[in-house]
Each structure stands twice: as C-alpha cells, then as structure tokens.
Amino acid sequence: MDSSDSVTLVLRWAHILAAVVALGGLAFARFGVVPALAELDASTRDRIHDAIRRRWLPWVIGAITLLLVSGLANFLLFNGRVKANPTFWGATWMQDAHYHILFGVKFLIAMVVFYFASALVGRGTGTQWVRNDRAKWLSVTLALGVVVVLMSGWMRQLHTGPNSPPAAAAGNRVD
Ligand code: HEM
Numbered sequence: 001m002d003s004s005d006s007v008t009l010v011l012r013w014a015h016i017l018a019a020v021v022a023l024g025g026l027a028f029a030r031f032g033v034v035p036a037l038a039e040l041d042a043s044t045r046d047r048i049h050d051a052i053r054r055r056w057l058p059w060v061i062g063a064i065t066l067l068l069v070s071g072l073a074n075f076l077l078f079n080g081r082v083k084a085n086p087t088f089w090g091a092t093w094m095q096d097a098h099y100h101i102l103f104g105v106k107f108l109i110a111m112v113v114f115y116f117a118s119a120l121v122g123r124g125t126g127t128q129w130v131r132n133d134r135a136k137w138l139s140v141t142l143a144l145g146v147v148v149v150l151m152s153g154w155m156r157q158l159h160t161g162p163n164s165p166p167a168a169a170a171g172n173r174v175d
Contacts (some may be wrong), residue, residue: 008077011070018066021059022117023145029120030138051130056122064114071110075103079161099158106151109144116141 033052038047082099116137119127130137 015070018063022063053121054138102155113144
C-alpha cells in the first residue's frame with residue numbers, strides 16, 4: 001500500500017463512520033426515541049428531548065464536518081480516476097458527465113439532510129417548525145440519507161466497475 005492508498009483509506013473510513021453515526025442516529029431517533037417518548041406527558045417528553053439534544057448536538061456537528069471534509073477530498077481524488085477509466089459506456093466524456101451529475105445531485109441532497117439533521121437538534125426559533133413535527137421530518141431526512149447512500153454506491157461503481165469475477169476464475173466454475 002503506498003501513501004496515497006493510505007490517505008484514501010483513512011478518508012473512506014472517516015466518511016463511512018460519519019455516515020453511519022449520522023444515519024444511525026436518525027433511525028434510532030425515528031423508530032426508538034420518538035415512539036417511546038410519545039407515551040409520556042408533554043413536559044417530561046420536552047425535558048428528555050432537550051437532554052438528548054444537548055448531548056447529541058456535538059455528534060451531529062462532528063459527523064457533518066467529517067462528511068464535508070472527507071467528501072470533498074474524495075471527490076478531488078476520484079474525479080481523475082473516473083476520467084481515466086471509462087468502464088461503462090465507452091465514451092470518456094459520458095462517464096465523466098454521469099459521475100458529475102450524480103455528485104451534484106448527491107451534494108444537494110446531502111445539504112438538505114444536513115439542514116434537517118441540524119434543525120432537529122437545534123433550538124433556534126427559525127427551525128422550530130421542524131421540531132414541531134419530529135416524526136415526519138425525521139422520516140424525510142432518513143429517506144433522503146438513504147438516497148444519498150444509494151447514489152454513493154453508484155458513483156463508486158463508476159470507477160471501480162461491477163463485482164464480476166476475473167475471467168480466469170469464471171472459466172474454472174462448474175455450472
Ligand atoms: C448525508 C451525507 C452523506 C452520506 C450518508 C454519504 C455516504 C457515502 C457513502 C456510503 C459512500 C461510499 C463510501 C465507499 O464505498 O467508500 C460515499 C462516498 C462518497 N461521498 Fe459521501 N456521503 C454524504 C455526504 C457527502 C458530501 C457532503 C460529499 C461531498 C462534499 C460527499 C462526497 C462523496 C464522494 C466523492 C464519495 C466517493 C464516491 C466514489 O466512490 O466515487 N459525500 N458517501
């Protein structure tokens with residue numbers, strides 16, 4: 001492994017771990033915390049939400065920062081590889097445009113996810129409308145986060161290619 005491989009690996013670890021923390025937190029809040037707290041009276045519920053909010057906020061800020069930094073670095077590193085490796089449609093410009101369109105759409109959706117993830121743990125009056133209907137906006141944010149993960153896998157496949165066995169191994173198969 002050369003030093004550029006190590007950098008790519010560290011960036012990948014950081015990006016994946018931050019995505020796991022961010023989306024895992026949203027799923028736990030939507031399907032664990034919100035339904036459990038719905039059984040309590042309003043003032044107890046608000047106190048628990050506030051206690052969770054204060055503790056979870058640094059994790060959300062940390063995950064967003066890591067996703068942005070490692071994501072932009074990934075983009076700069078992988079962009080060249082996509083150009084050099086027209087695996088799918090033969091034409092390099094098409095491969096390139098495909099990757100850039102996916103990246104652009106993914107980036108915009110990720111910004112919406114960041115907005116809602118921050119609003120859900122914020123306390124500003126401007127974002128109170130999000131917390132007034134927590135279950136709904138948690139579902140929307142989680143669904144958008146899943147779309148981002150699916151798009152990321154697709155982007156990756158554009159420069160790594162599909163997981164098909166090498167020709168020699170395929171030739172040894174007994175069907
Ligand atoms: C909700 C936020 C995000 C989630 C859940 C997410 C998730 C992921 C996942 C699961 C991967 C695949 C990692 C791998 O297989 O190695 C990935 C790759 C990537 N992400 Fe993100 N990401 C998010 C935000 C961002 C942002 C904000 C950027 C850019 C600033 C970004 C740029 C990238 C790039 C360039 C790749 C590499 C794709 C490739 O292999 O060509 N991501 N992301």
